[in-house]
Amino acid sequence: MDTILDKIVSRKKEEVFLGRKNIPEKELYSLIESAPVRASFYDALASARNIGVIAEIKKASPSAGVMRESFCPETIAREYESGGVDCISVLTDEHFFKGSLNDLGMVSKAVKTPLLRKEFVIDYYQLLEARVHGASAILFIAEVLLGDDLKYLVGEAIKLGLEPLVELYDPCHLDRVLASGTRLVGINNRDLRTFVTNLDHTLDLLPKIPPSFLVVSESGIRTNQDVERLKNAGARAILVGETFMRSGDITSTLKKLRGDD
Numbered sequence: 001m002d003t004i005l006d007k008i009v010s011r012k013k014e015e016v017f018l019g020r021k022n023i024p025e026k027e028l029y030s031l032i033e034s035a036p037v038r039a040s041f042y043d044a045l046a047s048a049r050n051i052g053v054i055a056e057i058k059k060a061s062p063s064a065g066v067m068r069e070s071f072c073p074e075t076i077a078r079e080y081e082s083g084g085v086d087c088i089s090v091l092t093d094e095h096f097f098k099g100s101l102n103d104l105g106m107v108s109k110a111v112k113t114p115l116l117r118k119e120f121v122i123d124y125y126q127l128l129e130a131r132v133h134g135a136s137a138i139l140f141i142a143e144v145l146l147g148d149d150l151k152y153l154v155g156e157a158i159k160l161g162l163e164p165l166v167e168l169y170d171p172c173h174l175d176r177v178l179a180s181g182t183r184l185v186g187i188n189n190r191d192l193r194t195f196v197t198n199l200d201h202t203l204d205l206l207p208k209i210p211p212s213f214l215v216v217s218e219s220g221i222r223t224n225q226d227v228e229r230l231k232n233a234g235a236r237a238i239l240v241g242e243t244f245m246r247s248g249d250i251t252s253t254l255k256k257l258r259g260d261d
Contacts, residue, residue: 003193004062004096008120009144011095016123028128032160041087041114041137041163042183045214045237048086050258051227054116054216055080055250056241057107058091059098063195066098067245073103074110076250081111083254087137089116089239101133108134116165120144127157137163140180142173143192154180167218169201174208185209186239190219199226206234224259 002010045052057076060066073090080088090107091099104117116137117130122144130138138157142150154164158181166177167186177185187205190197197220209215217230218239227238240257247253254260 004195005143005192008093008096008192009122012093012120012122015094016125019129020125025125025128028125028132031132032128035132036108036134037161038108038134038136039112039114041116041165042214044086044114045184045216048237051231051235052086052214052216052237053254053258054087054089054237054239055083055085055244055254056089056091056118056239057099057103058118058241058245060096061195061242062096063190064242067242073107076244077107077111077113079250080244080254081113083251085113085254086237087114087116089118089139089241090135091118091241093119101129104130104135105133121153122149124153124156127153127160127162131160131162135162137165137184139186140164140166140182141188141192142166142168142177143170150176151180154182165216167216168205171205171208174205178209178213183214184216185213186216186218187235188218189221199229202230202235203233221257224257227257227259 057073059071090104091097092101094100114136117135118139157164164182165184165186166180166182167188168177169188187202189199189201199220202217214236216237217235221238221240222243244250
């Protein structure tokens with residue numbers, strides 16, 4: 001039986017095929033010259049006080065359903081920026097997460113904070129889309145990009161001026177991730193095959209990652225106690241989505257998460 005991740009990847013192949021038919025790769029590449037240039041995603045996290053915060057914009061997920069009925073990406077992004085987050089992640093998957101590339105483009109025009117395109121990347125075409133729509137970084141998932149595909153796309157992202165954040169869940173992919181050319185390693189606490197979340201997953205994997213990599217813990221982070229545990233274990237950044245999306249006051253939630261209140 002196909003997992004949720006299998007279904008997402010299958011859908012993504014269709015989307016990339018249709019994307020190339022609508023806007024050929026050559027045409028998309030020609031738009032890069034006029035695309036906005038943003039501050040460094042890596043530098044923003046590396047220089048963050050306490051622990052770097054990547055705040056995510058997403059309307060829904062397969063496991064949680066719709067998280068935010070009143071959903072305006074620009075408004076959320078401005079609230080994140082005024083609250084002092086270090087980076088913003090925009091989830092652009094349309095079918096499963098109700099996001100879009102338009103969300104990324106709108107956010108890019110609304111704020112100056114470094115932006116991550118959060119996507120299930122399988123093809124070079126998606127890198128061009130990310131760059132044209134204002135991303136300064138892009139997510140790669142080790143469980144999606146097998147064999148040499150991961151290292152190839154990481155290298156191509158760097159050539160395009162995109163900072164690669166390479167994420168894994170299964171420890172068997174760690175050597176591939178570390179050899180991919182990335183400086184940013186994301187540990188997903190959510191198993192994308194089942195969408196079950198366990199914060200201890202970061203704590204188990206962190207000791208196996210050299211300190212030269214900046215480690216981002218992703219998913220399942222809800223309290224300042226969670227943040228302190230991760231920071232004390234060596235995580236240098238966190239990616240938080242659902243906690244903010246379900247909040248009626250993002251600024252207050254951000255302060256509580258950081259322990260500033």
